[in-house]
Amino acid sequence: MPFSNLTIDIDSLPKQEDVTLHPVSKKFKAVQWWNWSILWLIVAALFIGFLFLPKVNYTNTTIILISSALLLVAIVHRLMQQLSFRFRAFALREQDIIYQQGWLIRKKEICPLSRVQHCSVNASVIERKYGLATLELFTAGSNGADITIRGLTAQQAAMLKEVIIQKTGNDQ
Amino acid sequence: MTNNTWTQPQRQPVKALIYVFYKTLLTVLKVFTPLLISLMFKKTNDESRIWEYTAMLIPVLALIAAVIRYRFFKFYINDKQQLVVQQGMFNRKQIILPLEKVQAVNVQQQWLHRLANLSELTFDSPGSTGQEAKITLTTPQANALKQYILTVKNLGYVATSETIQQPEIKTNRLYDLDPVSLIKLGLTANHIETFFIVLAFGYSLLQNIKTASSDYYNQSVDLLSGYVVYKSVLGVLIITLFVIAVSVIISFVRTVLQYANFSIASVGNRFQIRTGLINTKEVLVPFSKVQYISWRANWLRTKAKLYLLQFHSIGQLQVKEKQKVKVPLTRLEYLPQMLAYYHPLLATDTTAVQVHPAYVTRKYILVILPLLLVILTVAYFNAFFYWALVLLVYNTVSIYLFRQKFALRFNEQALYIQRGSFGNDELILLWHKIQSVSIKQSIYQRKNKLASVHIHTAGGSINIPYIPLATANKMVNFALYKTETQAWQ
Numbered sequence: 329m330p331f332s333n334l335t336i337d338i339d340s341l342p343k344q345e346d347v348t349l350h351p352v353s354k355k356f357k358a359v360q361w362w363n364w365s366i367l368w369l370i371v372a373a374l375f376i377g378f379l380f381l382p383k384v385n386y387t388n389t390t391i392i393l394i395s396s397a398l399l400l401v402a403i404v405h406r407l408m409q410q411l412s413f414r415f416r417a418f419a420l421r422e423q424d425i426i427y428q429q430g431w432l433i434r435k436k437e438i439c440p441l442s443r444v445q446h447c448s449v450n451a452s453v454i455e456r457k458y459g460l461a462t463l464e465l466f467t468a469g470s471n472g473a474d475i476t477i478r479g480l481t482a483q484q485a486a487m488l489k490e491v492i493i494q495k496t497g498n499d500q
Numbered sequence: 501m502t503n504n505t506w507t508q509p510q511r512q513p514v515k516a517l518i519y520v521f522y523k524t525l526l527t528v529l530k531v532f533t534p535l536l537i538s539l540m541f542k543k544t545n546d547e548s549r550i551w552e553y554t555a556m557l558i559p560v561l562a563l564i565a566a567v568i569r570y571r572f573f574k575f576y577i578n579d580k581q582q583l584v585v586q587q588g589m590f591n592r593k594q595i596i597l598p599l600e601k602v603q604a605v606n607v608q609q610q611w612l613h614r615l616a617n618l619s620e621l622t623f624d625s626p627g628s629t630g631q632e633a634k635i636t637l638t639t640p641q642a643n644a645l646k647q648y649i650l651t652v653k654n655l656g657y658v659a660t661s662e663t664i665q666q667p668e669i670k671t672n673r674l675y676d677l678d679p680v681s682l683i684k685l686g687l688t689a690n691h692i693e694t695f696f697i698v699l700a701f702g703y704s705l706l707q708n709i710k711t712a713s714s715d716y717y718n719q720s721v722d723l724l725s726g727y728v729v730y731k732s733v734l735g736v737l738i739i740t741l742f743v744i745a746v747s748v749i750i751s752f753v754r755t756v757l758q759y760a761n762f763s764i765a766s767v768g769n770r771f772q773i774r775t776g777l778i779n780t781k782e783v784l785v786p787f788s789k790v791q792y793i794s795w796r797a798n799w800l801r802t803k804a805k806l807y808l809l810q811f812h813s814i815g816q817l818q819v820k821e822k823q824k825v826k827v828p829l830t831r832l833e834y835l836p837q838m839l840a841y842y843h844p845l846l847a848t849d850t851t852a853v854q855v856h857p858a859y860v861t862r863k864y865i866l867v868i869l870p871l872l873l874v875i876l877t878v879a880y881f882n883a884f885f886y887w888a889l890v891l892l893v894y895n896t897v898s899i900y901l902f903r904q905k906f907a908l909r910f911n912e913q914a915l916y917i918q919r920g921s922f923g924n925d926e927l928i929l930l931w932h933k934i935q936s937v938s939i940k941q942s943i944y945q946r947k948n949k950l951a952s953v954h955i956h957t958a959g960g961s962i963n964i965p966y967i968p969l970a971t972a973n974k975m976v977n978f979a980l981y982k983t984e985t986q987a988w989q
Contacts, residue, residue, distance in 0.1 A: 336912060338974050341981050345973045423984040432943065438976065439936040440983045468814065468988075469935030473956030 342421070344438055349417035349428055352479030355458040356416070359479070360409045362454045368402045408432065418477055420488060425465065427477050437475050441495040443467045449485045461485035465492070506648055509576040509586070515616050516636040520573075521566035522612055528562045575635055581652055583623070585633045595633045599653055601625045603814050604770075604784050605646045609639075611778040621645060624789075624814065670768065674837055677762035681806070681830040685759055688800040689751035691744075696891070698747045703884060759828055766841075771811065773825050783825045787841040788989065789813040791959030794927035795829060795838075802924050806830060809838055812959030843930055846916040852907035853975075856950050859966035862942075863899045868892065898922065908964060910975070912982075915955075917962070931982035933957050939972055955979070958988070 375398065378384060379391065386394075412431040419426045428436040444465050451461040463477040463485045480488070512520075532555070568589050575585045577599070585595040604624040613619055619642035621635045637645060677685075760777035770786040795809035807829040829835060839845060871892055879885040898921035907918045915929045940952045951972040953964040964972075 336978075336981075338978050341977045343973065343977055344980065345977075424980055433940055434942075434946065435938055435940045437936065437938040438980060440934075440980060442984060443935045443988065467935040467956070468958040469956035470958075470961050473935045473961070475936065 344421075344424075344426060344436075347419045347421065347426060349419045349426065351414065351417045352477075353458075353460055353481050353484075355460055355481075356479030357410075357413055358458055359454050359460060360413065364402075364406055364409060368405075371398065371402075416479055418480070420491065425475070425477075425488070425492070427475055439465055439467060439473075439475050441492055443469075444492055444496050447489055447492050449482075449489050451482065463488055506577045506645060507579070509574045509584075511574055512570065512636050513618075513638050513641065515618060515638065517566065517570050518616055519610075519612055519618060519620075519636050520570050521563055524566040524569065525559060525562040528558055528565075532558055575633075577648075577652075583633065583649070585635065597623060597625060597633055599649055602649060602653060603789050604786065605649055606784070607642055607646060607782045609776075609780040614778075614780065619643075671765055671772075672767075673763065673765045674771075675764060675830075675834060677759055677828055677830065681828070682756060682759055682762075684804050684830075685801075685806055685828055686752040686755040688798065688804050688806055689755040690798055691748050691751050691800075692894075694751040694754075695744060695747040698743055698750065699887065702743065762828060764827055773827065775825065781825060785811045785813055785825075790842055791933045791957040792927055792929040792962070793839060793842055794925065795835065796920065796925040797923050799922040805832060807832065807835075807924075809835070812957070814958045839928065843914040843928055845928065846909050846911055846914065848907075848909065848918075850909055852909050852918075853964075853967055853971055854908075855903045855906040856948075856966040856968070857903065858944070858948060858950065859903050860900055862944060862966075864896070868896055868899070871895075903966075908967070910978075917964070927962065929955070929957065929962065931979055932986035933959075933988055934979055934983045935988070937976050937979055939976060941969070945969075 375394070379386065408431065412429065415431055415434060416429045418428070423442070424438055424440045426436065426438050428434065445468055447463065447465045449461050449463055455461060459482050461480055461482045461484075463480055465475040465477075467473045477485075477488075569587070572589045572592075573585075573587045575583065578584055581599045583595075583597040583599060583602075585597075587593050587595075602623050602625050606622045606624065608620045608622065609618070610620070613636070617639050618636055619639045621637065621642050623633055635642075635645070757777045757779070759775055761780070762775040763773075765772045767784075769788070770784050773781075773783045773785065775781050790811045790813050792812045793809065794812065795807045797805075797807045801807065809827040809829050810824060811827075827838065829838070836844065872889075875885060875888045875892060879888070901921040902919060905918065905920050905924075909916045910931075913930060915931065916926070917929075918924070918926045920926075935956045935958055937956070938954045940954065941950070945951055945966070949969045950966050951969045952966060953972050953975060955962045955964070964975075967975075
C-alpha cells in the first residue's frame with residue numbers, strides 16, 4: 329500500500345468526500361437564464377450586423393448553415409447550464425471551504441481558510457435583482473488556486489465572508 | 501549612499517537612457533520587421549522610396565520615445581516604506597510596491613548594461629507588481645538600493661559590493677559550473693524545440709517574401725521549394741540537415757550564454773545564484789520562500805546525467821519561462837545539497853501511486869485523434885503541414901511514456917513525484933506549502949472511479965491525472981490535514 333509508511337491513520341482524518349454539500353440558491357437558475365439570454369442576444373445581433381456589412385454577400389444556404397450552427401451551440405450551452413445546476417454546491421467546514429460545480433467535468437475545489445489572503449463579495453445587476461451574490465476567495469497561489477462561489481444568497485455570502493475574515497484574523 | 505537618497509523622487513541615471521533607447525528600438529523593430537522584410541523584396545519605384553525614408557525615421561522615433569520614457573520615469577521610497585515607480589506621459593502609471601512584500605531583489609545585467617556599468621533591478625513579490633517595476637541604475641547605485649531595501653526588510657542580507665561588509669553571514673559556495681559541463685549542457689539542450697522554432701521561422705519568412713514579391717518568389721524560392729524540395733530526395737535531406745545543424749548551433753550557443761560563469765552559494769538563509777556570459781543575472785532565493793523544487797532532464801541529458809533544477813518560489817509565477825533561473829546539476833550527488841534546506845529525497849523502494857492506463861486511451865481519443873483530423877484537413881490544402889504529423893507522433897509516444905514513468909510517493913512531510921516522457925522530471929513538495937486543492941472528474945472518470953488532483957501552491961500548480969478516486973480522496977484529506985495544522989510561511 330502506498331500509505332503504509334505513514335504513522336498518522338489517514339482513515340481517521342475527517343473525510344471531505346463525506347461532507348454533505350448545500351446546493352446553491354434555486355434563484356441562480358434565473359440568473360443563469362438571464363446571462364445566457366444576454367450573451368446569445370449579443371451574438372445574434374453581431375451576426376445580423378455582420379450580414380449587413382457592405383462586402384459580405386452570403387448565399388441563403390450559408391446563412392442558414394451558420395445560424396443553425398450558432399443555434400446548436402446556444403442550445404448545448406443552455407443544456408449544460410441546466411444539467412450542471414444541480415451539482416453546484418458548497419460547504420463550510422471548521423477549517424476549509426468546499427465548492428463543487430460542473431456536470432461534464434465535475435470539479436471540487438477545497439481551500440483551507442488559513443490560506444485565504446482576502447475575500448470579496450460581488451453582485452452583478454442581475455444577481456442583485458434576485459438577491460444573490462458571488463463570493464471570491466483569493467489565495468497566494470496561481471490563478472487556478474482562487475475560488476469563486478456563485479449562486480449564494482446575499483446573506484449566505486455575507487455570513488461566509490464574516491466567518492472567513494474572523495478565521496483568517498484568528499490565524500494570523 | 502545614505503538612506504534618505506531614495507526618499508526623493510528621482511530619475512534613472514542619464515546613462516540609463518542608452519538602455520531605454522535600446523529597449524525602445526527593439527520594440528519598434530519587432531513591430532516593423534514584417535514591413536522591413538517586405539520592403540527589402542519590393543521592386544524599386546517612387547512609391548517604395550517614400551517607404552524607405554519612413555523606415556529611416558524608425559530610429560529617430562525610437563529615440564524620441566526613449567527620451568519621453570526616460571523623462572517621465574521617476575522612482576522613490578515613500579515614508580510608508582513603499583517603493584513608488586511613476587511612468588508615462590499620457591497614460592500616467594504608478595506602481596506602488598510595499599517593501600515588506602518584496603520577497604527578493606534581483607540584479608540583472610544585459611551586455612549593454614555591462615558595457616555602461618549599469619544594472620537592472622527587479623523585485624519578486626506575490627502578484628505581478630514587483631516584476632513590472634524595473635529600475636535601471638549604475639551598478640553601485642543598484643547595489644546600494646538593493647542593500648537599502650533588504651535592510652529595511654531586515655532580511656539578513658549579505659552585500660555583493662566590497663564596500664559593505666557583514667562578516668557574520670556565512671557564505672558557503674556550493675559549486676561552480678566547469679567548462680566541460682557547460683559544453684555538455686549546451687550539446688544536450690532541447691534541439692527538437694529549437695528545430696521546430698527554426699522550421700516555423702523559416703516558413704514564415706518564406707511566406708513573408710512570397711507576399712512581398714511574387715516575381716522574386718517565383719524565380720528563387722519557388723525554384724528552391726518546388727524543384728529541390730518536392731522533386732529530389734537529396735534536396736529534402738540537405739535542407740533537413742541544414743535546419744538540424746542551425747538548430748543545434750542556436751540551442752548550443754543559447755545555453756552556453758545562459759549558463760556560463762554559473763555559480764551557486766548558500767549565503768545566510770538564502771541561495772545566491774549567479775549566471776550568464778553576456779547578460780548576467782544574480783538571483784537570491786530565500787530558503788523559506790521556496791514552495792517546491794523540481795529538476796528535469798531531457799532524453800539526451802538523462803544519458804549525460806545532467807539535470808536542471810528549479811526553485812519554485814513566491815513571486816515567480818508571473819516571470820516568463822525563459823527568465824526563470826535554473827540550476828544546472830552536473831551530478832545527481834549535488835541534489836541533496838539543493839534539497840538540504842527543504843526536504844530530503846524520499847525512498848523509492850515503496851509502492852508508488854501510478855496513473856491509470858485509461859489516461860493513455862482517453863488522451864488518444866480526446867486529443868490525438870481530433871488533432872490528427874485537423875492536421876490532415878489543413879495539410880490537404882497546404883502540404884507543408886504534413887510536418888505537424890511528426891509532432892503528433894512525438895506527442896502520441898510522450899503520452900504513453902508519461903503514464904509509464906509516473907510515480908507518486910509521499911510521507912508525512914512531503915510529496916515526491918517522478919514523471920516525464922522521453923526525459924525525467926521530478927519534484928518534491930512539502931504538504932504545508934499547499935494553498936488549495938481541487939479534484940476533477942469527467943463522466944468517464946466518475947464511471948470508472950478515477951480522478952485528477954490539482955495542487956496549487958504559491959510557486960505554481962501540480963497536476964496528478966487519472967489516479968484511483970479512493971487514493972485521490974485520501975491524499976486530499978491528508979493534504980488538508982497538513983495545511984490546516986501548519987502555517988505555510
